[in-house]
Amino acid sequence: MRQGKVFYKDHLAGILTETNDGEYVFQYDHQYVKDHPNDFITFTMPVTNQAYSDKRLFPFFEGLIPEGWLLEIASKNWRINKNDRMGLLLACCQNCIGAVSVEPIVNEDEG
Numbered sequence: 667m668r669q670g671k672v673f674y675k676d677h678l679a680g681i682l683t684e685t686n687d688g689e690y691v692f693q694y695d696h697q698y699v700k701d702h703p704n705d706f707i708t709f710t711m712p713v714t715n716q717a718y719s720d721k722r723l724f725p726f727f728e729g730l731i732p733e734g735w736l737l738e739i740a741s742k743n744w745r746i747n748k749n750d751r752m753g754l755l756l757a758c759c760q761n762c763i764g765a766v767s768v769e770p771i772v773n774e775d776e777g
Contacts (some may be wrong), residue, residue: 667684668752668753668770670768674705674766678695679705680694680698681693689720690752692727696715698713699714710726711724723751727759740754
């Protein structure tokens with residue numbers, strides 16, 4: 667299971683998880699829901715206490731991943747397969763252009 671903290675501006679908006687079954691889940695942080703009910707990260711994912719889940723990485727997060735020559739550089743430098751969308755998102759999207767960023771959550775057993 668891999669996870670990333672999703673920030674909107676400087677606020678923790680929620681957690682994105684890729685489960686061991688290959689499903690993707692995005693859950694807004696409960697404090698974020700309370701404090702920022704109208705600050706959704708994308709129109710397709712309004713702020714709610716309900717988790718969003720899908721068998722594919724959500725299109726919004728796909729859109730944060732580099733494309734073209736920048737994807738080639740990222741894939742080679744970090745030795746990440748171009749089809750590993752969650753891996754690329756966690757490696758490349760900590761300092762995105764725009765209001766949303768994703769920081770990997772490192773589990774203790776991963777080192």
